[in-house]
Amino acid sequence: MGDRVLIVDDDPAICKLLVKVMAANDLEAVVAGSGEQAMVLLEQESFDAILLDINMDGLDGFDVLKRLRGKGIDTPVMIVSGRSEDFDSLYGLSLGADDYVTKPFRPLVLGAKVAALIRRTKNRAAPAVSSCGPFSWDSGAMRFFKGEEELNLSGRERSLLLLFLRHPNQVFTKDMIYESVWGDAGPVDNDTIMVYINRLRSKVETDRQNPKHILTVRGLGYRFVP
Template identity: 65%
Template sequence: MADKVLIVDDDPSICKLLEKVMHSNDLETDTAGSGTKALERLKHHTYDVILMDIMLGDMEGFEVIQHLREDGIQTPVMIVSGRNEDYDSIYGLSIGADDYITKPFRPVVLGAKVKALIRRTKNMMASQSSLLECGPFTYDSSTMRFYKDGEELILSSKESALLLLFIKHPGQIYTKDMIYEQVWGTTVAIDDNAIMVYINRLRGKIEKDRQKPAHIITVRGVGYRFVP
């Protein structure tokens, strides 16, 4: 299936030109002649890139971008505008645009930029899919490394298995039997002391104060609960 581009411009001749450039790069297109129409389309359709003019009939393209980002829509946006002031490009990028190109543009350059933006976004999404995030904690399955607030945690294999169990199931109460089965792989000859030793070691590495844990909470008489 071809990648799809939404063209947002109130000038029909520019829309036709942009459609032609996109089609020549094997990209499908939709068009919206106003900011309102663009926002409405994006409620019901997904796109790989949005080409956004700044000067629209009903609002500025900047406003459209702000609405998108506030709504959690992370589709990459390339501003295509006749305004070539540095302020416009800097402001556009600061509110969530991913690239800025001025009119008149060279069709071959625009096509290459759009395809590069799509490729970069897809690669980023693929790399992020290996990340498991839970509060301040991140686990990168591709490297089997853990991080808290961006800082790597140096953990043993048992500590890693414990933390992975917890961040996969935040809020769930785990009995010692359940922990021993998940981390040690058996329910035979459960060693309560071993569990407590590793819980304390893990607390020492992820808690600000292991004596007053904020993440690994003891549920008296039952087991432990993880609060991210």
């Protein structure tokens, strides 16, 4: 077998079909029957592509996508869903999906699409180390630096800083931060966001009381200036 594909779907029949399609394309398939199981696997193992259903009990496909992108996991994602509305496909792509395929699908075409997605991703693989102003990060090891100094960050702080570094000068509302970093579109916990903003400022700012990088935009949220 060659590259590894994670199949995330709670329908055993669909999973069985997708496993066969992957095998026919010399791809090793691993199945997660729920969004929760998928997140556990993604934090423990590496994959070359993810086939992701939307409609699942508990953590649905959109939630999985938000969480894995919030954690800096860049594995290419193809949503394979029975939902065919334009809104669903556009929303999935806006969250970081690389492709959107509706059910029922043609197995031969889907297999070719997955193989092509993996091939394209490997061909355009970005350098492991990226930079933004004085900050840099190793996307493979999830290590962050300011100049030559490595920043000692918690997992949530890494996700928050990564969000800022990837979108410099963009204003993020508290809703947007909570949804991207915590993967929760429910009621925003303002106190939690403020605690993590202050913690991150204490590690990236020369003077936390007079921040130069993580700025408060009154009435809106926060903006990162590299």
